[in-house]
Amino acid sequence: MSISPARRVAYGVLRAVHDGDAYANLLLPSRIRQARLSPADAALATELSYGALRMQGYDDRVIALAAGRPVEKIDPEVLDALRLGVRQLLGMRVPAHAAVDESVSLVTAAGRKRATGFANGVLRTVSRSTPDQWRARVLAGLDGDELLAAESAHPTWVVEAFRAALAAEDAAAELPELLAADNVAPRVALVALPGLAEPAELGAPGGVSPVAAASPGGDPAALPPIASGRARVQDEGSQLAALALSRARPISPGERWLDLCAGPGGKAALLAAEARLGGAVLEANELIPARAGLVRRALEVFDPPPVVHEGDAVAFGRDHPGEYDRILLDAPCTGLGALRRRPEARWRKQPSDLAELVPLQAALLDAAVVALGPGGLLAYVTCSPHPAETREQVAAVLGRHPGLRAVDTPAVLAGIATRDLGLPASPSAQLWPHRHGTDAMFIQLLRAA
Template identity: 60%
Template sequence: MSASAPRRVAHDVLQAVGESDAYANLLLPTAIARAQLSTADAALATELTYGTLRRRGTYDAVISIAADRPVQEIDAAVIDALRLGVHQLLSTRVASHAAVHESVELVRGAGRGATGFVNAVLRRISRDTPGDWMTRVEQSARSEDERLGLVYSHPVWIVRAFRRALAAEGRADELEALLTADNASPRVTMAALPGLAEVPDDARHTPYSPLGFRLGGGDPEGLVTGSGGRVRVQDEGSQLAALALTRAEPVRPGERWLDLCAGPGGKTAVLAAEALAGGALLEANEISPARAGLVRRAIAGVPLEVDVSEEDGRFRAADTPGLYDRILVDAPCTGLGALRRRPEARWRKSPSDVPSLTELQTELLSAAVLALRPGGIVAYITCSPHLAETSGVVAEVRRAFGSSLEEVDARAVVARVASTDPRLPAQADGSLRAQLWPHRHNTDAMSISLLRRV
């Protein structure tokens, strides 16, 4: 008897994520459609996939204890089946015998040794309560940071980066609340493009973005398709980041705007709608051809001609000095602010990624500043709260440009744009950056800085 279809789909996705650096949010819908899962089975496959990815660090600690060996010594196909089994045993209502049996079936093709090993480890885990296992996991930690990392399933370096970012606001005591929020499934948030779509009467407005709403239930795809893309799925923090640029000051007809790192196009769509309403011109750039295609699709519902180029943003901006009134730099980053929706990112990134990213971010922001007209504004956005990627990059660029560049109060702009004041605290370094948080605002941890060329 083979494993059930939802578990097979989840296992296949986990293997692809681990072995091929696939993205679960892109692969899972395709795998569900290919397997022709029912709505209930699709929901199970989704919960198993994302739940296992989010809690992988904790589950690996449990497996290491139960198997009496490091998870690195366990075959990749076997460890993914074990993780799925542990998730069902410790975090769902699936009956223990079913969780064990189905996990054993997932490795049936790997031979008798694999099935016996999975069966023995999961049966040992099933004999004790989740609380018992969490106590053992905590006792295995060698430091407080490692304990937090194991309990909340985050690499230690991310725990420390989050603590520093929260401490910069005087909120270090919120660390466990943030780690908890990262392991919760995010609600689907929608955006109605301004001037082109209305929030449905039966929807509930989100608290901060004037464009945002949440549906009472059901698949939003029908609404998105029926609107021609003028209603879209988009995190509320992403909406606010785009609006912070377009509404930092009144738009003058004829302004030229540039979205320098536009893929996949969510913020570009908001910029396009705002440019259309204000009589501005918009250009977009995305170095990846595949992501540039996503940008074109994202703005297809906006009746505004937008040229989408496919160049390195550093050179794209440098080739047009002093041309633009507003530029959005949604820079490539570690993505630590979106771990709720892309949980595999926490296991892919490492501290060694940060220096090369901050170098790229600094170069992109510097090129954007040179492309601004005097008086023009650049919005520097990262979906990461890491201080090196946020305050550090802005400080470096401000040092380089000296008195020709001033910081605009992004916190005040976001508070003015928002439907409800998000109460963004001051940063310890004196910067005027706005930082959103999953645990505090129920958004991605979006950082927003605004700089004006003078």
């Protein structure tokens, strides 16, 4: 049986993710363009790729039961074909014969012809039971967070972290809703850079950001404002994080702003547009040369473009004491708040990652405080709701710097957002996919003495 172009693309993406540590959200669009897929096939390739990666933990449990062996004992090339087949059988409206036959053909095309009988047997076994029957088998004997983790295809430690973050708002009961939201493809959000474009040029208004628009569909790069660099694809949570810093108070001409960890440059571009309108000057810093190049490209639309420094952010902050009026610290983090858009991330991250990230975040915060001038504003932002990366970091930095004060960030956002965000009373703001339609972005404004 021939293999459809969409399934070839999806399989190629899975292999690149699992064999080459590729990022699906970056790789898939280029693979779709290279294969010249029709809009219908592009949508199928996207649903297949993202669905198989998001639901990998759940589907692997099904595969292990159907195969009678752990998935670690299955050749990776065969396993990825099985994952695509199982996702079609259990989560998509695809005829069973097409899901089975084309997945087996992928095994042959991958050079694993001797495994075709095994793959066919596994998928036929899966096809003989309903999704509800498989769900009962997968969840048998599980309870609590382990059951939620298995059912929602999240690692248990991530579920526990989400529970703790929601519990801090007395909202632990929302955990199933949050996990479900993580498994729904987010709508594509666009940002019109202020002074360069208007949201009305891009599509329907966004959900919460005043400079956002909802993508009308298709390739966003085909829209003239995006093609010219006057608008970008950007999650609305990221937009609000940048706007919280730029619109927390009026801009005084001549202010110096800094995006301390700027790569890949999305927030830097929005800040640069805001600074330009208010007569401020933005600078950016990025450690990794390739990412610094992305920042420069993101800022090319401005004349002259902001200066982009390359180097360690901790050293940069310490070397520029008291020089900046506003600083954005979008800190390196686990990225648990963006699992909707980065489907493979939930399986790559480990609790041990926090052991490296938490001290780094603390060092970056200290460096940013050093670089902040008297009365200056610092926005500490993470795309993670994990308490160790959010509230605990803020409490610790306030303890280390007695002159630093927490700004009522929900109040600032209330004056920016296009609708009531329903944020609880707290100095910090935690956005959520299931409440706000954004990534789970954490934002805390801090003010120097």
